[in-house]
Amino acid sequence: MTSAAPLAGSSPLSTADAARPQIEFHGVHKTYDLGEVQVHALRGIDVTISPGEFVAIMGASGSGKSTFMNLLGCLDRPTRGSYFLEGTDVSQLDKIALARIRNRKIGFVFQGFNLLSRTTALENVELPALYAHMKPEDRLKRAHEVLALVGLANREHHFPSQLSGGQQQRVAIARGLMNRPAILLADEPTGNLDSRTSVEIMDIFQRLNAEQGITLVLVTHEPDISRYARRVITFRDGRIRRDEPVAERAIAAEVLPTLPLVDGESEENQD
């Protein structure tokens, strides 16, 4: 599934002139208080990410990756330390302001897709726009646009249960893109997908990153997948263990033709 529509409104952004950091973590701690014990999920994270970067987060299970992503996505607030998003200290904002940031600035893609069941692909994609008070006609137009972007123009009225895992994840990506966010976060987006479908998803991410300059941060357990990013940050016990650029970056568009088509996953013979 590489024959996606051209990316609309693309404004390529070179990473070189991104001087001002977009994301800044200063000594961020996250502690879960479970009464008897305290779980230190993050123990002092200092990191900066600039606009248009493509970062892969790796690390063992329980090392704090998801906790980091939740803070990054403004779903949660740090226990200690500060988080500046485009210059504003997010750790000081109230719940309404956080909801607004989640709505306008950040798209989130989950391992388990997290689509509303018994709700069509189109309506799932429209969801963020509902909370952004977008006009119905604009909303519909934009939903068509992003669904075409992820190559699902012909699946708009399907329910999640009628879609494959890869297709569901693409609906979720389209939903994440709905309100034109500056940052797209993905927590193990390919965790439930086979290898070819994973590469298809990485292709979408790479194109979004290159053509629209969207900042991408994704968590993965697979070193193969991390090679599609430009920078890899490795977590261990709630701390950043390593932070290094990708030496030999893989390009999904080049890898895909070399992979065999899985039966039943081709679009053409389903319609």
Next chain:
Amino acid sequence: MDLLSILRIAGRALRRNKMRSALTMLGIIIGVAAVIAMVAVGQGANEQVQEQLASLGTNMLFVIAGSHQAGAVNFGWWAVKTLTHQDEQAILHLVPTVKAAAVQCQSRKQVIYGNNNWATNIVGTEPAFFPIRNWQFALGGPFTDQEVELADNVAVLGNTVVENLFPYTNPLGKTLQIGNLPFKVVGTLQSKGESANEGHDQDDLIVIPYTTMQKKITGQNWVQLIIAEAVSRQASTAAQQQITDLLHVRHRILPGQMNDFAVRNLADIENTAAATGHIMTLLLASIASVSLLVGGIGIMNIMLVSVTERTREIGIRMAVGATEKDVQTQFLLEAVVLSAIGGFTGIVLGIGGSKLISSLAHWKVDISTISILVAVVFSVAIGVFFGYYPAQKAARLDPIEALRYE
């Protein structure tokens, strides 16, 4: 989020569990229908009482012998024997707002005709009694003033007495025995049915001249009751006062002394009956509203279940930018939609039920617009009230916890 979108989401959520939504609504439906039907029945009964009282003649006044209380001793009605025919004549001629009056004295006797006998009420009075009470004749007519003066043995029979003593014969002109005296039947009365408030048979009586009653049956020269008719309904309060003043003088009652009579005016009695009726309606309505309350609790219960079931959905909505207020509005609106649909169905059912009651039980029912309006407002209010807590619970969820919920 705009209201239309929220309504659409609410509608979809309720359609997803049709059976459950329907059962939840049933509580409200039954509650609202019960309130409307009960109020309709109560109001109807009230109106019926009012109509029956009005048919008695709203200009009527009663002067009752005796008083409730004399010092510490309660003698009861008719314990004092000072009310007389002369009082009645004085009222008729000296009180300008009174246009007609008649005395009334009462006794209970065994009456016999042929092989039939019957115990009934004997009422002694004057011819003016019939028009004041608005009693119509079935056969014959009233006895005359002359017959009253001569204390003749003439009688007018109520319908129940006719049915019991003259099942197959025309009573007119026949002679029956009251106690051991012969009386000639000069008229029979039309049936009036049971009285609204006491349920006693208004047709079970014989009317005779009061003179005959006093001289030949009871041997008393006082009367238990004087009924008077005021010139108009408005005048009846004035008439009540004037009669009281007149009797004060006639009975030589000093200031501060207890009256040996009481004057009642039917307008007052009517008001009392209306007040009683309203209390009854209120009572019925409050019993019915208990079921409305139970219906509301049902809504709360289902909404709580729904919030738990849809924890993940709430998490997703929050993750893409729904605020607490967005989530709260969504769930609150769902509860209100449930209760409002239930309310409207209940109104239709309540009106239908009232009509059914009126046709099956032959009760008068009065479906009031106010009770319908109150039902609408109330059912929506119940949705808001009982939906608030579950909606609050949904809005307070932590997005991460909610997303992780299985």
